[in-house]
Amino acid sequence: MLEYARWKYILVTVVLLLGVLFALPNVFGDDPALQLARKDRAPVAADALPAVESFLRERGIQFERSYIDSGRMMVRFANVPEQLKARDAVNDHFKDTYATALSFASRAPAFLRKMGLRPMPLGLDLRGGLYLLYQVDVNAAVGQLLDGYAQDARRALSTANIAFKDVTVVKNGSDRSNAVRIVLPPEADISAARTALAQPLQGLQMTNESLPSGSALVATLTPAQIRERQDYAMQQNITTLRNRVNELGVSEPIVQRQGLDRINVQLPGVQNSAEVKDILGKVATLEFRLEDMQNSAYEAQQTGHTPLGSKLYTHTRFGRPILLKREVIATGDQLTNATSTPSQEGPAVSIKLDARAGEAMLKTTRANLNKRMAVVLIEKRRETSEVNGKKVTRDITDEQVINDATIRGIFSNNFQITGLSAGEARELALLLRSGSLATVIYEVEERAVGPSLGRDNIDKGVRALIIGMAGVFFFMWIYYKTFGLVADAVLLANVIVLAALLSLMRASLSLPGIAGIILTVGMAVDANVLIYERIREEIRKGVSPQAAIRAGFEKAFSAIADSNVTTLIAGVVLWVLGTGAIRGFAVVLTLGIFTSLFTALMGSRALITLMYGGRRKLTHLSI
């Protein structure tokens, strides 16, 4: 008699049922769909559905159904042409309310979706799209912080009436780096300077330094402060990139940190990389400044001598020189909203400022009625060029005066900027809304996969999976007869449980991932083979069938455990060190070891005990 504990039967049954349930969403396939998100980013309410549905019906666009999914409206279509028609119509009619994105929606029945069960998301290589890897200049972020400290130090010393020779930022010096150096004259009272600086330079490590021409105080950033600043810059950039990606209306985008100073952006379904990259990587902000009306800009341009307190610019639109006061009334960071709107003077960007900037604006406009104010657009970018065979990168800051106008009324936090083309107004509004990047980012890797190639990859992967599995199933059946069929059932259960785990983890499935599943099928056979060969050996020795089964499972166990640990090591190393698709393979390989151990050891034992355990007169095994 063979026996197997009841709780093990229950465990196997429960795991299998859960596996089927979680893996189920994957079998229904997907339809082309249109995703609608509210432009103000509020979740779409269910009562918004009828309006869109009746609009689509009115336009004669066939759709399958529509529903709300995590705050966004999804409309499913039978085919791609209808989907595209719908997108154009919705973009045209609801352009102020909704941002649209082309997407795929699972055909899985609604009850699965309501339970939060979804199919595995597909990687970019399987659905087409754009992968971008950005490098963030985190050192520049630290430099900005130091510049800020230097400015504060200067101000504090001036307020305290302490004479100083110079305040400089030491970014990467020979003896120290990431520090602010305050050079004091020989007669200076160092302790008074220290007291004055204690508050603005709080937290920095302050040391004295004696120079031939006096003394200096050096305030150095601690490693923790540097790391904090770098992390802050990363986080800020990720948030901004996320906002921009959302503004672009990409469905299911991924923006994530990779390592110390990289951000990877995955945009499924995006084909036009030029447009997207132009917006994603832009470091742009605005400054509002008064025009210097006392001095002549032409004179400043000709003599090359700019009056104190002013800065010379060239007007982007008219090409004429223009002098602006150095004081900034408000900057793009103080914006609470920006939208592009048509106005009497052509396309415009409606600006809403926060309370502080609104107050400053109110004060300025009140005091400067009928004077002129300008808007400066500041863009930073990185350029690589080759000089004498050496690669030189420099950061370039473009400052453009995009608009200047006479202040005709008093306004505070609500006004419009004109003087832009329709496209420029849209892009500027988007950039301002999504916030500015903390530092310059530049692209180090780009991978684009066309949609038909993605479809082709998935078809090939699935075909290889089916044919490979069929081959294995057939051969196992031929070689081990009834026991082979048991192994086949166990292998199938293994694939189901693996698919369930992957769906639960929301790990995106890539082509190497499919290869991993196929490989898991091949390797999961091993545990069964080890057991069956043992059973055969025992039978050859003349042991009774049931005793042979028991001995087979018991004796094979140590070999099965040992041999899986070695593959596990390779899988875990890949998981830890790999990125992208390679990690996808590692995840499948590693999870596959656990699922195959479970199904081969517990599942097949349960099944075999069920088949042979109760028979009193078992004389022959079909193995």
Place this chain on the structure above:
Amino acid sequence: MEFFKKQTSFPFMATRKWWYGLSVLLMIASGVSFATRGLNLAIDFTGGVNATATFTQTANVDAVRSGLTAAGFKDPQVQNFGSSRDIVIRLPPEGSQNATTIRAKLEGILRAVDPSAQVQQLDVVGPQVGNELRTSAAWALGSTLVLIFLYIAVRFHTWRLSLGAILAVMHDPILVLGIFSVTQTSFDLAVVAAILAVIGYSLNDTVVVFDRIRERFETNRRLVPALALDQSINQTLSRTIMTKFVTSIVVVALLFLGGPVLRGFSEALLIGILAGTYSSIYISSAIALDCGLTAEHIFPTVRKAAADHLP
């Protein structure tokens, strides 16, 4: 059905010198090819541009190549990829590579050859990313080998088995690298993943044989080592062949049906699995034997108390 109706008794240990010779020869050949020809590293490791495009008819590879050269791209590589209508273009890394301008240029060149040519895929990898991936791949390979060495040393109590396993395990990726170097098949990140999987699988077989050796010695400590090893390999032989055969079925399915993207990956796996089967049968145990493995090493007799050493 059974491969071997009766228990086999091949004298593996007696012929081991021949197999050593074969392996040493293969290793030397791999090393020479690796040193002289190197690997055909993909842009994952070198940085650069990789693009695939589809034509409506048979692609004119030469026209595309000369178009690229005329447009100022240095040493472009253009090859058919999967079918005669698909091509892959590889460009070495350049100073200021901008994917947008490259795409525009490429599309222009392709359209000149065939107006309805389509760029299917465009990868641009910066040189520094390539360097990093190279380092992390080396780390992955190195740390896997070290971890496995530690595992074996702990699991089998004797360096003789550990050494056998490690040499057998290194044998397989070296052979894969050698063959990739001889055929100049593109060596990308997926191939590294395949090699790591191969290391795991190859060891898998060795471990099963070692497990049996331990069992043989456990039942009979006085068994002559060479005989114990022969018996162990023979007793696990049908399992080794069966498992590897079945795994090869799926890998062959991947190789022929998985498309060109997975070709390198599946080739590396197939070579590795075959090499792994061979090395775990012929190499790993034989090395342990030549290192003087006996039952004593696996099951040390319990020493008597330290009092023995006292006069």
